[in-house]
Amino acid sequence: MQNTHQPDLRSRHLRITEPSPWVRRFAPLIPPGDENGGINGDDKRGAVLDLAAGGGRHGRYLLGLGFSVVLVDRDIAPLADLAGEPRAEIIEADLETGTSVFAPGGPLAGRTFAGIVVVNYLHRPLVEEIVAALAPGGVLIYETFASGNELFQRPRNPDHLLRCGELLDLLGGRLQIVAYEHGLDETAEIPGVKQRICAVNDLDASDRDDGEPGPHPVAPD
Numbered sequence: 001m002q003n004t005h006q007p008d009l010r011s012r013h014l015r016i017t018e019p020s021p022w023v024r025r026f027a028p029l030i031p032p033g034d035e036n037g038g039i040n041g042d043d044k045r046g047a048v049l050d051l052a053a054g055g056g057r058h059g060r061y062l063l064g065l066g067f068s069v070v071l072v073d074r075d076i077a078p079l080a081d082l083a084g085e086p087r088a089e090i091i092e093a094d095l096e097t098g099t100s101v102f103a104p105g106g107p108l109a110g111r112t113f114a115g116i117v118v119v120n121y122l123h124r125p126l127v128e129e130i131v132a133a134l135a136p137g138g139v140l141i142y143e144t145f146a147s148g149n150e151l152f153q154r155p156r157n158p159d160h161l162l163r164c165g166e167l168l169d170l171l172g173g174r175l176q177i178v179a180y181e182h183g184l185d186e187t188a189e190i191p192g193v194k195q196r197i198c199a200v201n202d203l204d205a206s207d208r209d210d211g212e213p214g215p216h217p218v219a220p221d
């Protein structure tokens with residue numbers, strides 16, 4: 001995990017309420033609800049998972065776009081005001097100890113999502129389960145600190161920093177990579193070296209003769 005248990009960083013991330021521009025840019029690719037969509041079987045847009053949600057800035061943004069959202073964090077106090085929101089499901093869970101949230105018996109067992117958003121959090125053992133939890137056509141938007149960040153600031157622990165090309169290597173050939181970058185972003189809400197990816201689970205869904213997946217819009221905001 002990232003070192004957000006340290007009070008300064010912890011409060012810093014909670015003070016950021018604007019969604020990341022990367023999430024804003026690619027959220028429109030998340031498909032509306034189908035058989036996987038909606039919480040409690042409603043017919044609203046497909047459910048999106050905000051993993052390690054923190055104050056829920058991305059879950060809140062996606063709620064505003066009409067999605068149902070599942071927000072998971074070990075500290076759900078900052079999400080308390082969402083308790084009465086019918087399209088928000090809040091799950092208090094430690095993502096790194098005990099039974100995985102995705103494993104049988106866990107709160108996300110057997111569930112798939114139209115979108116999964118992970119920002120400023122890395123626990124490598126979860127990545128495979130995150131990919132498996134993407135519904136067909138589902139969109140993964142992942143952004144966190146990466147190698148090179150240790151030259152500037154925390155996190156510096158390699159366990160919390162994506163290696164060069166790591167998400168590309170993990171997801172390439174399994175998901176359609178729509179966008180990827182790795183570099184220093186001094187304008188980010190928490191400046192540093194970031195790796196960002198947007199990938200779609202549609203490599204198996206081609207209707208083209210050459211088997212290529214259809215394109216997605218990538219125009220910047």
Ligand SMILES: C[S@@+](CC[C@H](N)C(=O)[O-])C[C@H]1O[C@@H](n2cnc3c(N)ncnc32)[C@H](O)[C@@H]1O
Nearest residue numbers: 001013052053054073074093094095096119120
């Ligand atoms: C830097 S914050 C990012 C929050 C949010 N994704 C955002 O971009 O604003 C990291 C979050 O990961 C959560 N977290 C860290 N370790 C965790 C764990 N083992 N289980 C569940 N959540 C954890 C923290 O509680 C914190 O909310």
